[in-house]
Amino acid sequence: MTLDVSALYDAVPDVAPRATAPSMDILKGSSILAIAGEVKALQAEGRTIHNLTIGDFDPSVFPVPQGLVDGIKAQLDAGATNYPPAVGVQELRDAVTTLYRRELGLDFPADSVIVGSGARPPIFAAFRAIVEPGDTVVFPVPSWNVEHYVALNGGVGVRLVTRPEDGFMPTAEQLAPHLATARLLVINSPQNPSGSVIDEALLGGLCDAILTENARRREAGERPLMLMYDAVYWQLVFEGATHLTPMGLRPEMAPYTIMIDAISKSWAATGLRVGWGVAPPWVVAKMKPLIGHMGAWAAKAEQLATAALLADPSGLGGFMPAFKAQIQDRLSTLAEGIAQMGASGLPVRSLDVQGAIYLSLQVDAIGRTSGGGRTLSTDEDLRAWLLHEAGIAVVPFTAFGYPEGSGWMRMSVGSVSMDAVHATLASLKAALEALR
Ligand SMILES: Cc1ncc(COP(=O)(O)O)c(C=O)c1O
Numbered sequence: 001m002t003l004d005v006s007a008l009y010d011a012v013p014d015v016a017p018r019a020t021a022p023s024m025d026i027l028k029g030s031s032i033l034a035i036a037g038e039v040k041a042l043q044a045e046g047r048t049i050h051n052l053t054i055g056d057f058d059p060s061v062f063p064v065p066q067g068l069v070d071g072i073k074a075q076l077d078a079g080a081t082n083y084p085p086a087v088g089v090q091e092l093r094d095a096v097t098t099l100y101r102r103e104l105g106l107d108f109p110a111d112s113v114i115v116g117s118g119a120r121p122p123i124f125a126a127f128r129a130i131v132e133p134g135d136t137v138v139f140p141v142p143s144w145n146v147e148h149y150v151a152l153n154g155g156v157g158v159r160l161v162t163r164p165e166d167g168f169m170p171t172a173e174q175l176a177p178h179l180a181t182a183r184l185l186v187i188n189s190p191q192n193p194s195g196s197v198i199d200e201a202l203l204g205g206l207c208d209a210i211l212t213e214n215a216r217r218r219e220a221g222e223r224p225l226m227l228m229y230d231a232v233y234w235q236l237v238f239e240g241a242t243h244l245t246p247m248g249l250r251p252e253m254a255p256y257t258i259m260i261d262a263i264s265k266s267w268a269a270t271g272l273r274v275g276w277g278v279a280p281p282w283v284v285a286k287m288k289p290l291i292g293h294m295g296a297w298a299a300k301a302e303q304l305a306t307a308a309l310l311a312d313p314s315g316l317g318g319f320m321p322a323f324k325a326q327i328q329d330r331l332s333t334l335a336e337g338i339a340q341m342g343a344s345g346l347p348v349r350s351l352d353v354q355g356a357i358y359l360s361l362q363v364d365a366i367g368r369t370s371g372g373g374r375t376l377s378t379d380e381d382l383r384a385w386l387l388h389e390a391g392i393a394v395v396p397f398t399a400f401g402y403p404e405g406s407g408w409m410r411m412s413v414g415s416v417s418m419d420a421v422h423a424t425l426a427s428l429k430a431a432l433e434a435l436r
Pocket of ligand 1: 117118119120121144188262264
């Protein structure tokens with residue numbers, strides 16, 4: 001006989017959360033996944049949809065490095081199937097410090113590295129280590145998921161509404177009113193969703209503000225303002241832009257900075273789940289039991305295979321240059337096509353291609369009527385029009401916390417072929433030309 005557990009579940013209703021615990025009710029379902037569901041339904045009806053919504057890679061378009069696959073298989077054959085240490089295998093912690101010394105000119109002690117199953121567990125654990133209930137967390141919008149980590153830790157989120165002319169990055173002026181109260185500032189560069197890379201003036205300004213504030217707090221015996229620098233896309237920075245780090249610009253930032261990184265995006269390996277944080281030892285010490293008790297470490301074979309390639313990138317073959325070139329090609333082709341449409345008077349523009357797998361697209365069509373007769377009053381109307389009439393799936397910046405009515409949207413190229421990029425441009429042009 002089979003026990004029907006679902007009937008048992010239904011018998012006990014949900015109860016109100018305790019007021020003292022961060023309420024899980026705050027956590028919202030991903031609106032990006034809701035869009036993905038709509039895309040699937042249209043595809044099931046036989047519609048061709050150019051899907052630029054997903055911050056992920058289609059393995060048939062962008063496979064992971066073969067050296068990584070071979071390395072994981074070899075580690076499994078060699079018996080790397082038991083628990084790794086909660087902070088990560090020493091080989092990977094050492095390889096991360098080797099990578100940063102070689103590529104970023106930063107020499108971290110190996111015990112400042114803590115490994116997790118992708119970037120998310122280190123992000124969550126660092127939040128938990130730093131943010132007490134009621135603490136203020138400042139972050140720019142648009143941003144990826146920061147509000148969820150704030151909610152999970154009972155923090156109070158302060159959103160800085162950024163401007164396209166700043167590449168949707170926050171400025172020291174915007175941070176200033178919150179400097180005295182903030183416990184954590186979260187920045188992401190290259191940024192999801194905009195694809196922008198923070199420049200020296202903006203990052204330097206933010207670091208200077210943090211350093212001045214922390215000098216005051218040290219005198220007053222107060223907890224410092226910490227900076228989380230989420231750089232999971234840093235290996236995908238294109239010509240004309242440079243990846244900067246807080247401590248690279250201002251060495252005194254080291255004790256206040258937690259860097260977040262992963263192979264998820266840089267090696268198109270989102271499903272393999274290897275990431276890490278690099279943080280001052282007191283933060284790592286607090287993160288360690290969280291990662292350990294959640295069992296949120298990366299699989300041992302994957303850690304060891306990643307370590308080998310980070311320490312000796314010759315095993316990657318020509319992966320990085322070819323991978324970057326293909327991503328950049330898609331983004332630049334989109335940006336050039338959009339610029340041509342703009343130059344011909346169509347109401348569309350994009351930001352420059354700088355990094356990650358994203359392009360910021362702005363369609364200035366609120367108040368217009370689409371070729372299919374839709375009234376376009378909101379960002380959601382713009383998204384639905386592009387999906388249903390042009391067969392182009394994008395994510396509006398409102399899904400990343402940006403205010404309604406801007407017309408800004410994220411285009412992601414991780415799952416599209418070059419042919420799909422050209423077809424997207426042709427459909428976009430036709431939809432814009434049909435606007436009334
Ligand atoms: C800015 C940013 N940080 C972190 C992550 C999470 O990375 P991971 O898949 O390694 O957990 C993502 C994933 O989309 C991201 O865009």
